Amino acid sequence: MAAVDVQNVRKIYKRDSQDIVVLDGLSLQVPDGEFVALMGPSGSGKTTLLNLIAGIDKPTSGRVTVAGTELGTLSEGQLAKWRSRHVGFIFQFYNLIPVLTALENVELPLLLTRLSKRERRERAMTALKVVGLSDRAKHYPRQLSGGQEQRVAIARAIVGDPAVLVADEPTGDLDARSAEEILNLLQTLNSDFKKTIVMVTHDPRAAARAHVERHLEKGVLASSVQRHEAVPAGAAQ
Amino acid sequence: MKYLPYIVRHLRKTWIRTLSTIAAMALCIFLISVLQTALKAFYGGLENASTERLVTRHRVSLVNNLPVAYGPRIAAIPGIKRVAKFNWFGGMRGSGSSGHADFQNFFPNFAVEAEPYLTMYPEYTLTPEEKRAFMQDMRGAIIGPALAEKFGWKIGSTFQLESIIPPYRIGKPFEFVVRAIYTVDPKRYPNHQRDIMLFHWNYLYESTGQRSGVGTFNVQILNPNQAAAVAKAIDGTFENSDVQTKTETEAQFIGSFLAMAGDIALILNSIGLAVAFTVLLVTANTMSMAIRERRMEIAVLKTLGYSSGLVLALILGEAIVIGALGGGLGVLMARGAVANLGGIPMLSQLPPLALSPSLAAAMFGFGAFIGLVSGLAPAVGAYRANITSMLRQV
Numbered sequence: 001m002a003a004v005d006v007q008n009v010r011k012i013y014k015r016d017s018q019d020i021v022v023l024d025g026l027s028l029q030v031p032d033g034e035f036v037a038l039m040g041p042s043g044s045g046k047t048t049l050l051n052l053i054a055g056i057d058k059p060t061s062g063r064v065t066v067a068g069t070e071l072g073t074l075s076e077g078q079l080a081k082w083r084s085r086h087v088g089f090i091f092q093f094y095n096l097i098p099v100l101t102a103l104e105n106v107e108l109p110l111l112l113t114r115l116s117k118r119e120r121r122e123r124a125m126t127a128l129k130v131v132g133l134s135d136r137a138k139h140y141p142r143q144l145s146g147g148q149e150q151r152v153a154i155a156r157a158i159v160g161d162p163a164v165l166v167a168d169e170p171t172g173d174l175d176a177r178s179a180e181e182i183l184n185l186l187q188t189l190n191s192d193f194k195k196t197i198v199m200v201t202h203d204p205r206a207a208a209r210a211h212v213e214r215h216l217e218k219g220v221l222a223s224s225v226q227r228h229e230a231v232p233a234g235a236a237q
Numbered sequence: 238m239k240y241l242p243y244i245v246r247h248l249r250k251t252w253i254r255t256l257s258t259i260a261a262m263a264l265c266i267f268l269i270s271v272l273q274t275a276l277k278a279f280y281g282g283l284e285n286a287s288t289e290r291l292v293t294r295h296r297v298s299l300v301n302n303l304p305v306a307y308g309p310r311i312a313a314i315p316g317i318k319r320v321a322k323f324n325w326f327g328g329m330r331g332s333g334s335s336g337h338a339d340f341q342n343f344f345p346n347f348a349v350e351a352e353p354y355l356t357m358y359p360e361y362t363l364t365p366e367e368k369r370a371f372m373q374d375m376r377g378a379i380i381g382p383a384l385a386e387k388f389g390w391k392i393g394s395t396f397q398l399e400s401i402i403p404p405y406r407i408g409k410p411f412e413f414v415v416r417a418i419y420t421v422d423p424k425r426y427p428n429h430q431r432d433i434m435l436f437h438w439n440y441l442y443e444s445t446g447q448r449s450g451v452g453t454f455n456v457q458i459l460n461p462n463q464a465a466a467v468a469k470a471i472d473g474t475f476e477n478s479d480v481q482t483k484t485e486t487e488a489q490f491i492g493s494f495l496a497m498a499g500d501i502a503l504i505l506n507s508i509g510l511a512v513a514f515t516v517l518l519v520t521a522n523t524m525s526m527a528i529r530e531r532r533m534e535i536a537v538l539k540t541l542g543y544s545s546g547l548v549l550a551l552i553l554g555e556a557i558v559i560g561a562l563g564g565g566l567g568v569l570m571a572r573g574a575v576a577n578l579g580g581i582p583m584l585s586q587l588p589p590l591a592l593s594p595s596l597a598a599a600m601f602g603f604g605a606f607i608g609l610v611s612g613l614a615p616a617v618g619a620y621r622a623n624i625t626s627m628l629r630q631v
Binding site for chain 2 (some may be wrong): 051054056057076077080081082083084085089091095097098099100104108109111112117156
């Protein structure tokens with residue numbers, strides 16, 4: 001079963017009186033447990049597609065089904081609830097809340113659950129351990145390096161144990177070494193924790209870590225590079 | 238409650254802005270609380286007014302006195318229980334030989350026809366011994382506990398007053414002996430003044446060569462439901478006289494007397510409203526700035542699964558916390574200030590001032606309400622905001 005099933009999706013933005021077609025009848029299937037990289041030039045619709053998969057935007061037409069739920073059938077409130085349970089979002093610029101510590105940032109999605117404070121803290125600590133930052137739990141974002149901030153953001157994305165992770169250029173703001181660490185982490189989440197990952201990137205080295213590379217151009221899938229298995233950690237350097 | 242630390246952290250982050258807004262809010266609540274307390278005290282007499290008491294005065298003005306002879310004629314009208322003569326004396330300490338009136342220590346003093354007056358005004362509680370001593374001494378004075386405290390007067394103390402009203406100026410001060418210090422039941426008459434001085438009307442009348450006249454006839458009626466009819470009957474009795482009367486209920490009389498000072502309530506309430514509106518704008522601006530700076534954060538929260546309603550509640554919660562803190566601080570400041578208002582000469586005549594618990598609670602709530610209203614626009618903006626458009630603008 002496909003973790004992500006995008007069927008004939010069109011997305012049109014209106015700017016003044018002009019219609020801008022960003023996605024034009026695009027279809028995409030991502031099987032459960034696959035790591036997909038979406039590549040393409042700026043304006044090709046990568047981020048828009050990612051937003052549709054993450055349920056933070058709606059298509060003009062077509063159908064998006066993620067983790068067995070057709071997102072078009074959900075109301076705004078239902079969609080918010082669905083996002084909190086089924087999808088983890090990793091931003092290019094980390095987007096941590098500056099007034100909260102690393103632990104509190106990771107705990108943020110769990111505030112929406114019925115977990116006790118102690119359970120929330122335990123789960124957040126576990127997520128920080130997974131990303132190797134349990135010793136920085138009480139640090140604020142300004143006290144962390146870019147790579148560490150992104151790892152905290154990844155911990156925040158996985159703390160609710162979602163089936164699908166979407167990452168919008170997760171290494172785009174990092175130096176090569178930090179980028180390597182983040183890619184290793186994403187690979188581990190995919191291989192060891194069986195997370196389905198959809199990652200937008202401009203970086204061919206990052207894309208090489210995925211099982212599949214999908215190339216978008218002008219709102220449609222232009223080509224695809226299938227790899228049988230992910231590139232081993234460290235090989236991209 | 239689990240979101241409270243999140244709200245508090247944001248307020249702490251921009252602590253200068255937060256404290257400035259809270260201070261502005263506190264000043265607003267402080268000012269309105271003090272003004273409302275003063276207003277309540279100012280109009281306290283209206284609350285004390287008895288429904289079974291009427292006041293008959295000169296139709297033209299309070300400045301004009303009524304003939305003494307009207308007393309028995311009023312008393313003869315059906316439905317009337319008793320009548321008491323009453324004159325505002327306007328006595329000042331130190332206006333005699335020195336020629337300088339002591340306006341700083343001015344207090345209300347009245348010449349009253351003691352027996353009926355004290356009977357129809359149970360607000361003044363005297364011991365039987367004090368009342369007997371007062372009734373037997375033409376120069377006797379009943380003073381309020383605030384005067385005893387302020388001037389150190391005791392039973393037997395003597396003092397002098399000279400009136401500022403020309404017909405009552407007799408070329409020398411009136412001499413008085415304290416014969417009674419009244420007490421007031423705070424539960425039954427919470428707003429009754431504690432610094433009034435009463436003395437015998439006859440003392441004034443005789444000392445002025447029987448030229449004083451009567452300021453007002455205070456009338457006690459048998460049936461409060463007949464107040465209008467009795468008032469009409471009194472005024473009708475003197476309708477064709479040279480000196481016509483105007484009879485009102487005590488509440489109407491006090492109201493018209495207070496109205497002579499202008500519409501204090503309108504002025505004070507306008508000030509309060511203007512201040513509140515200004516603070517509302519300041520707080521709204523603060524909240525809008527805070528939310529504008531956090532567009533990315535709002536987008537992130539929504540991406541994580543926070544519903545628009547929850548985001549709206551978090552922003553409103555932040556605004557309410559500012560309002561409530563400002564309200565609480567303002568109420569505490571007002572409580573301290575109100576307790577010291579009695580020291581201001583113009584306000585020293587008012588009943589003991591205290592910030593009532595109901596007003597304190599209302600003002601605290603008002604602070605939170607202003608916070609809520611000020612947060613509405615940015616909160617609704619965040620509620621409606623689209624995640625992708627917010628992320629694009631970051």
